[in-house]
Amino acid sequence: MNRIYLDHAATTPMRPEVLEAMLPYLREQYGNPSSIYTEGREARKALDRARDRIAKVLGASSPREIIFTSGGSEADNLAIKGAAFALKNKGNHIITSAIEHHAVYDTCRYLEKHGFKVTLVPVDSYGIVDPAAVEAALTPETILVSIMHANNEIGTIQPIAEISKILRERGILFHTDAVQTVGHIPVDVDELGVDMLSLSAHKFYGPKGVGALYVRKGIRLHPLIHGGGQEQNRRAGTENVAGIVGMAEALVLAAGEMGEEAPRQRELRDRLIQGILARIPHTRLNGHPEKRLPGNVSVCFEYIEGEALLLNLDMQGIAASSGSACTSGSLEPSHVLLALGLPHEIAHGSLRLTLGRGTTAAEIDAVLEVLPGIVEKLRQMSPLYDANAGCKAH
């Protein structure tokens, strides 16, 4: 059976060109970039080139503004802990949104144990942060704001440039988690006006376990990983040379194709959304209809639970995701869906389908073929669903 992979927000298949670019560094080019002899200098050159390519795509003013990390989570942790501890004499207040990824959310929660105060700015029912709400949350103690560029579950794209205008005026540090946007929609650090920006290679057809943090020149950060002097003393550890080279290759390729690929995915996305809403009653779209990632479809089916849905889809050859609590073993469904104002029992019935480079119209149609039957089968099994009335039983 041909599988249909619709979980590109979780991870993407690595492009063959990326592997090709990495292979020399997994074979004969094994030098340590910190070494001064030939092998080391070759590795250093490869790092420098990768840094340069990434800086250019992001519109950074210097490659020195790119710090390589082990992924998006580390980049988020470095940005937030690094800035908070570096600025703790200036203030102790951090603002973030209610729908951040756990790498931001849990990091902020951790900082609360270290004496920081955290304000979670709410979102509207589309999942959008109101820049005025950020402004209203500012206090004289505010040292850092972290608002994600686009949400990983519901795909909503935030008004980062508007928020940055407010913060720039006041000289408050602004970080954005752009793990879901880099390589998919245009991301330019100057246009966004951010001071720090996280990205992760495996979200744009690069390798897993490698990412980067953009840090605008002049910003002080405490390192998260202390040790050797790598990454200008900002991130110790022998560099994952092959992974970094792969990340740069993947990013350059993604940036080059974006102009064609984003509209293509948007069209497929809308076809899928409309198909689902037309065929399956008691279904809601999560997130904003237009201000959303080109590849993101997120819906809630009433009366059923997400994990059961995913398993059924998997058996039909379709890989998808859910904000269902049962995929993680907790009882609380996704904090993102709850932040939209969805009731718990509906948030449990969420399905996320995220499209990618390889996604075809035929795949979308195959999903639309299969999905209604699965939903109906589970609803028939659900004590909350009255099949005949076609509505809630109690």
Add this chain to the structure above:
Amino acid sequence: MNRIYLDHAATTPMRPEVLEAMLPYLREQYGNPSSIYTEGREARKALDRARDRIAKVLGASSPREIIFTSGGSEADNLAIKGAAFALKNKGNHIITSAIEHHAVYDTCRYLEKHGFKVTLVPVDSYGIVDPAAVEAALTPETILVSIMHANNEIGTIQPIAEISKILRERGILFHTDAVQTVGHIPVDVDELGVDMLSLSAHKFYGPKGVGALYVRKGIRLHPLIHGGGQEQNRRAGTENVAGIVGMAEALVLAAGEMGEEAPRQRELRDRLIQGILARIPHTRLNGHPEKRLPGNVSVCFEYIEGEALLLNLDMQGIAASSGSACTSGSLEPSHVLLALGLPHEIAHGSLRLTLGRGTTAAEIDAVLEVLPGIVEKLRQMSPLYDANAGCKAH
């Protein structure tokens, strides 16, 4: 020109078998291990298997005691910061040695800014930590001791099991940085009696950017990287599946060959040490003659500076390393060499040659052929050296 790579302590070439094991996870097996559908479960299985293999080699009692990290530095940081912050209500004193890698040393220094007190236990002229000195440094506030298994510069192997006996009795947490020993000499967490142990794949012919921390069951750690629930909530971030699979493969292979490879390297090492000492006057061996890593040769040549030596060796096709300050741009030579009691000007003239799987007797002989001439050439250029008297000019 055939290069002679003698810097295996810095990094090792990846074994072809390791790349072979990784390739499926860089190609078609791209699932995210946190996903519940087929692709995700396959990736999860690969992680589980790798964890299991690594646990077995280290003698861990359960694979759950292995936490994957992005390398040795992250493992050291996680162990030390994680334990220190988790135990800060019990005490604030940490003991470490004067010759730790920067990933331990700088981490301890950082913790001093967070209210911890750090004692650096000295070493003798061979670089060995006296267990009695660790005992003497204990205070009622001591919560953590971190002593490396073997030193990366001078190769000295520490009496970890003896130290752990002292600490076990008192219930004090004991971490060892085993980045230089894992895969090279036997490392068994129970025989060593340690509670935490760091390792890094690229030091034993695995990939760069992946490592692990062994954490004995029941030990609480604050995560270094917060976020998703990966690694039992102890280390967030999408796992570097390919890298982890490669690390396990490399470790199993290294453990299997160690019985033959370690004595082979020891013999070559001693041939190189004796050859250097016999041919080049005013030369000292750094570290202990027997209690040293099978592949480590570390010497100081009086009257000359390490970087100049490395560059000359490089031009002769030999890749080597130095604890010279000038390789890092600082004025202080290696804290390790200074801790041995070497005067600064002599510590500047250090050379480290570290052997590996591919090192041959012919290579050792080629080095012995070339090295005396280079040293002599640099000495002739040195204002500290009186060529005719063959001794210090002033």
Add this chain to the structure above:
Amino acid sequence: MYSEKVMDHFTNPRNVGEIPDADGVGVEGNPVCGDIMKLWIKVEDGRIVDARFKTFGCGAAIATSSMITEMVKGKTIEEALQITNTAVAEALDGLPPVKMHCSNLAADALRKAIDDYLAKQKGAESSNG
């Protein structure tokens, strides 16, 4: 993640549906927590002759529901009361640790259905007596 048995019961759940003239009904769980199970039993001569369920929940919740209805059929009330959640999990060749609460759900729903049956019996007895 799930055993083959779990996947089998999840994919082809046995005894889905309602028993209109059931002798006992039990509901356990809470849609807010993402799990709710409703279980109907039919009892003849102190023996459970039929059991049906409807479940809103994850794969494990559906599989445990299916399994427990299979397990109780043919059992006396006394025997059925012996069915523990561990027994359900074992019958499914185990459940992932994070899913163990789903087997609680099934055992508790069964107990409630039996309680309901016993309460009705008592009611019938006392109205008969």
Add this chain to the structure above:
Amino acid sequence: MYSEKVMDHFTNPRNVGEIPDADGVGVEGNPVCGDIMKLWIKVEDGRIVDARFKTFGCGAAIATSSMITEMVKGKTIEEALQITNTAVAEALDGLPPVKMHCSNLAADALRKAIDDYLAKQKGAESSNG
């Protein structure tokens, strides 16, 4: 890391050695810091006709030593005093930022050698006078 010029001067350093009957000698640096340079000059008619050095130090230290001896030869004392450390670094097509202190070393050693020469001149003049 290093430019080709640096590597050339490092590999084939010009003017290594001492000048036994030098007119000026300068020493700069400190072996404790890993860098020490000694520079000899021979002066005829106010013009530096020969310069030699010995250096304990890294690649950059050796290359700057070699380069500065080349640069001063044939220059008048006044011209030689104009040689800045930036000029030495530039003549080598640049040095890595962490190595810039090595060019200071060379310029300072030269200045000391010239000072030594000038002091000796003064001594000679005053004993003549």
